[in-house]
Amino acid sequence: MEDFPCQLIRNFSIIAHIDHGKSTLADSASGQNKQVLDKLKVERERGITVKAQTATMIHEFYGQQHLLNLIDTPGHVDFAWEVARSLSACQGALLLVDATQGVQAQSISVFHVARERNIKIIPVLNKIDLPQADPERIANQMCSTFGLELADVLYVSAKTGRGVDQVLQAIADRIPPPKGDASSPLKALLFDSSYDRYRGVISLTSINSGVLRKGDKIASSHSRKRYEVVEVGIMHPEEVSTELLLPGQVGYFVCNMKESSEAHIGDTFYRQGEKVEPLEGFKPTRAMVYAGVFPVDSNDFLKLEESIKRLALTDRSVTIQRESSTALGQGCRLGFLGTLHMDVFRQRLEDEYDANVIITSPTVPYKIVYKDRVITISNPTDFPDVYESTHNVIEIQEPMVNATIIVPQEFLGEMMDLCSSHRGQNMDHRYLELAGAAGVDTAPRVILTAKLPLSEVVTDFFDSLKHRSSGYASFDYEDAGYEACNMKKMTFQLNGKPIDALAMIVHHSAIHDIGKLWAKKLKDVIPRHLFEVAIQAVVGSKVVARETISAMRKDVTAGLYGVSSYLSDSQHLTRQKEGKKKMKRIGSIELPQAAFFDVLSNKTK
Template sequence: MKHIRNFCIIAHIDHGKSTLADRLLEHTKTIGERDMMNQVLDDMDLEREKGITIKSHAIQINYPYKGEEYTLNLIDTPGHVDFSYEVSRALAACEGALLLVDASQGIQAQTISNLYLALDNDLEIIPVINKIDMDGAMIPEVTDQIIDLIGCKQEDILLASGKSGIGIEAILAAIVERIPAPKGDENGQLQALIFDSVFNSFRGIIIYYRILNGSIKKGDKIQFASTGQEYFADEIGVLKLTMTPKPEVKCGDVGYLITGIKVAKEVKVGDTITLANNPAPMIKGFEEVKPMVFAGIFPVNTDDFAELRDCMEKLQLNDASLTFELETSQALGFGFRCGFLGLLHMEIIQERLEREFNQTVITTVPNVSFIAYTSKGDKIIVNNPAEMPDPTKLDRIEEPFIKAQIITLPDYIGNIMTLCLGKRGILINQSYLTTTRVELTFEMPLTEIVFDFYDKLKSQTRGYASFDYSPIGYREADIIKMDILLNGDKVDALSALIHRSRAQDFGRKLCEKLKELVPRQQFQIVIQAAIGAKILARENISAMRKDVTAKCYGGDISRKRKLLEKQKEGKKRMRQIGNVEVPQEAFLAVLKLD
């Protein structure tokens, strides 16, 4: 065990985690030159296209150091705030972390929050300044920032460049020397923490785990601590670029396990694997994920519902932060109410459903969960507008608040203030980290962030602001349910829970947008936004009509009038039985309202 090192790489978005991982693999010849490419660990097309890491990836490196052979298990983690659950799981399987900071950008919000995650897990931190060969590298300033943040010595900070391979040898040496070897009892009861799993259509579910105590051999009868289910270990091994089978995986190592499980529900991330004949207690300290944003996902054809359910379960295996439950809607039929960690997460899930499982889906307006208290004192959790109790029986509603940390340049303070105060934010603190970096702390309702806050923040600050948030509980608010009516019928998929001060403005914009998107019919369509019985906004889509008076020329006006009245009656009858088709774009348009 003293030759094993488990570590991960943590950083803000775009600070060069995946590139550094590429260099480490290349330097230790873990990957042959033929297999080498950029972002070699990111195996999804989506990750390559967007240039972001979505999943954590584990790989084993063999590294000779001072005449001894060391085994390094590297886990590359995502940097975006929406995937912080992936990061927390990777950290649970490690003893140390490389904290990467971009030399040209300095410390950003996600750097700090990932650092705190690592410190909570008692990891050894190795600070690395990356991209030192760039023109805009500010090495002395960034060094000072890191020393202020971590309180380390200047000689502890490593300088490197993932692109050109500077300093890679020093990083590998530091990993071996500074990161502690795994602790654990090699001869004790088997305890292995599951930190990820993937679905393979031929082999069933492949489980990735880190052994804390004991060891696992091929053919062992194993048991899952939370479900009590027992299986045989058909194949075990370690993760190189491909999976490499081994007869035994020992204490302290990271490996994979194939048992031929086909049912997604039986494998839970954070569960403990033990031996069936000598079970050990479950490993503590793995937290459940808290979704921040909720949205409905529905199949375009109602017949595809069962297939969509299978796809969602397989996707949940690979992305444990996705939560979903059944939901029905009058307009869209059967579907799922899904919980996401943020809007990017929601977008990625939708893309993955389309790419990996060929599912075309309709997504409803995202919202957050509120807590409603009735006048009898009952507490109801409201995840979507349909669950909102009748206003006459309602005592009060509480909405979730978050603490937002924004790190930016002093030039953009005004823009950020305007944006956050406009979103009902409260400024709590403003502090200068250095002369050119300022940290603003706001308390804001989560509802206001769900839509387009992040995009607006980036455009107001020309991309120079970094944003991170954490929930701080619920507070009372004046939240109401706004319905959209088409010819007097409610479209439940377009209903929204919104703050009263926003309702009129939002309703008017939504009606105008729908007027552009809903196709014209043979009869007039009235689009209305309403709170209860009070109409806030209205737009009309006029009917397509034939010129029935064309055949009349001359003669008495009553002949024309007779034809027009006859047409009017027909339109009226049509309107009573005709239904309005709402196109898919209309549901998406709600997300893109300014």
């Protein structure tokens, strides 16, 4: 590692919209012909990147060996925090755009994040070998959208390897080297971590100054705890021990850190006795979507909780809090950055920890403004009822987002109608490219912007977007603060007994429609009993929807005919009727967990 001073190091990232070929280019650039950066099962099954990965490569330029540190970042909006963390350890980034799809919403969002950090951008056009590719038009589109020079655009095919050498050369020529002084006190920025059951926490770090060696005694600026470094190395692309890391280099260290909570992302480590000013960390993430996670078998709660904590070490944007439900028992309430983030976390729990879980409907955090205080709630069961809202609550506020939709012009009307039906406001649009311009076809694409309630986005919005645009629309959003709203708490009752796990927060305009929809769903999954079961959707004391499951009937008069009996048929039927009334009054109606899973997993269908 001593052969690579700062001037021979290049730290860069690859940023793009989902499915534009980031991981394929990363594997090709690192000299691999297989998926080495998309390591997770969920990534390979879905074909998307959900976890930032690091790989160190050695390439020769101008007769000298250079150290290239590559960080492959996710492309979906739900993993924007992974992108921000990756860029903190980089001085440059490849802005990758698919030559068949053009500029997409997430490309624009991540580009601005990189620009804010003064990161050198290298525009790269991928998939130029495909028959439907239009490199000239898309290159002009990139330059006009991002304010880049056409001469700076590189043309590659990550799948075939065409143009990859030119990309590597551009990295060496255009991206500035990191700055750092080996003689200065140690400053090591922790930007990611993982857990090994034998070695404890493995910390990914970027060395800002000083030297990190095996055997060093270091301390955390965040927790003040002290550790001894037992292993240092780089990801090449798997772990390779190097004994030390120098300024500008990116690698990992192991220091007998056993508790995952001690690995604070954005923390600065320094050598004991050499107190330093901490480096600028990361803005803490704010969960956008919450859901309850419960084990199918209530006896597995402790195992599930430990699995969630271990998994959250590799995804520090997840927030964790214990909760209990009358119907589902003990579980955890988790906060996520979006619904895809939630679904990926669930699949990782199942794939990596063999967990069998039920996830409740996603909800968003609401602010409840009382006369004397303001609280934020994410669990529908904590939402004030109608009486309390009328007498004690001044205002209820919901989170809003600024949404960006890029879509062909022919679907503009559908997208505006979609936004309107989801309570969209402040809608505006502009053309991404001018019709009839040189090198541009006559079917331009449009950027539609709108302000939407986050609660509308986390339900069926994305599925409807893809369906109504025939899959051509791309979608991105960013936080837009809170606004006053008219939301109500809806609960569901079985013969007058509430089901707390199915409580939800609904806008007043959709109360009757959602109440009817869910009542019908429950009717389909609840098994019949020997007595009648009433399913009611209730807002306050008002029933807004009702379905009834008829009782199972048995012919109690069968066998009476032809034999002597002191009871008449009518007496038998009367006795049965009285028995069913008693069963209905004292009988227990249990909603099977299979029914919970069926209803909750098909909420938006």
